[in-house]
Amino acid sequence: MSKILIVEDEVKIARFVTLELEHEGYEVKAAHDGRTGLDTCIEWQPDLMILDLMLPELSGIEVCRRLRQQHNDVPIIMLTAKDDVSDKVMGLDMGADDYMTKPFAIEELLARIRVSLKKHRVDVQQTSGTRTAGKLHIEPASYSAGFGDESISLTKKEFDLLNYLWQHENTAITRDDLLTNVWGYEFTGDTNIVDVYIRYLRQKIDDKYGIKTIHTIRAVGYMFRYENA
Numbered sequence: 001m002s003k004i005l006i007v008e009d010e011v012k013i014a015r016f017v018t019l020e021l022e023h024e025g026y027e028v029k030a031a032h033d034g035r036t037g038l039d040t041c042i043e044w045q046p047d048l049m050i051l052d053l054m055l056p057e058l059s060g061i062e063v064c065r066r067l068r069q070q071h072n073d074v075p076i077i078m079l080t081a082k083d084d085v086s087d088k089v090m091g092l093d094m095g096a097d098d099y100m101t102k103p104f105a106i107e108e109l110l111a112r113i114r115v116s117l118k119k120h121r122v123d124v125q126q127t128s129g130t131r132t133a134g135k136l137h138i139e140p141a142s143y144s145a146g147f148g149d150e151s152i153s154l155t156k157k158e159f160d161l162l163n164y165l166w167q168h169e170n171t172a173i174t175r176d177d178l179l180t181n182v183w184g185y186e187f188t189g190d191t192n193i194v195d196v197y198i199r200y201l202r203q204k205i206d207d208k209y210g211i212k213t214i215h216t217i218r219a220v221g222y223m224f225r226y227e228n229a
Contacts, residue, residue, distance in 0.1 A: 002117055005046040006030040007037030007063065008079065009055050013102075017050065020106050021113075034058025038066060046074060048117055050109075053080035053091065061094050068095035068156055071143065075116040077109070089196070095156035098183065119181075131166055133226035134211065138163060147209050154204065157182070161197050162205075165214065165224035174221040198222060 004026045008014040014030045021028045029044060031037035035057035041049055053060040064076055078096040091099055097119075098112050131138050135148040143159050145152040154162065160182050165173060175194045183193075198214055206213055212227040 001025060001027050002047040003027045003029075003044065004113070005037065005041055005044065005049045007032075007034065007040075007049065007055065007060070008052045009033060010052075017106070017109070020110070024110060026113075032056075034060065034063045038063045041067060041072070041074060042070075047120070048075045048077070048113060050077050050079055050113075051096070053078055061090060064091065064094040064096055073120075073143075073156075075120045077112060077116060079104075089193070092157045092183075092193075093155045131163075133166075133213070134228065135209070136205065136211065136213065136226065138166070147205070152204055154201075158197060158200055158204070161194075162201055162224075165222060169224050172217040172220045172223045178221065194221075 004021055006014050006017055006021075006028065008017070008030065009032050011032060014032065018028045018030055029040060029046070031040050034055040037049075037051065037055070038058060041063075051060045051063060055063070058066075060078060060080070064078070067074065067076075075098075076096045077098040077100060078091040079100050079102060080091075081102045097116055100109060100112065131140070136145075137147075138145040138159070140163055143154075143156065145154050145159065145162070161178065164178065164182050178194050201214055205211070210228075213224060215223045215225055217223050
């Protein structure tokens with residue numbers, strides 16, 4: 001039985017989601033402020049967290065940031081009334097795995113929970129072994145990356161994107177495939193967020209070290225192939 005933690009300050013919403021999840025067979029706990037949610041996550045170690053963005057005590061962004069700082073990789077679905085790209089990007093940058101805007105359909109939330117749990121199980125199975133190409137190297141188990149002796153600071157989503165492309169080295173991956181397999185759900189809107197994160201990776205790796213790793217495949221998407229510039 002998977003354990004799910006709901007961190008939501010609107011008690012009625014938290015109770016409604018709790019009942020629906022329990023009906024689906026999940027073990028559920030709820031917290032109504034960010035600090036309690038953070039402490040509960042660390043102590044209870046849920047398999048997934050549903051985290052509201054606007055919370056008393058600690059914001060959802062801060063809860064997410066602190067968990068990722070501790071290398072806690074619990075899947076996080078961020079829940080918010082805000083529908084702004086900057087909020088979405090901020091949440092994902094801090095390590096959230098998915099994002100839903102209130103009001104939402106419970107059926108969609110349940111579907112995203114199933115996808116996130118399945119993706120996390122696959123990720124855990126694939127986190128062994130260092131990947132190296134030239135001086136570039138990553139450690140999936142510790143979410144660390146480096147070039148020679150210098151470490152590269154990547155957000156969780158940047159790392160997930162690089163790792164997924166590298167797993168499929170020399171293979172063109174479409175933006176839709178990247179959204180499904182890195183962001184963890186079928187994304188039906190603007191795929192621009194993939195391009196944004198590709199740009200982040202190029203700035204931190206290709207541009208900085210004078211190499212070429214992420215190639216644009218015209219009318220398709222992107223490919224990982226290591227080349228010296």
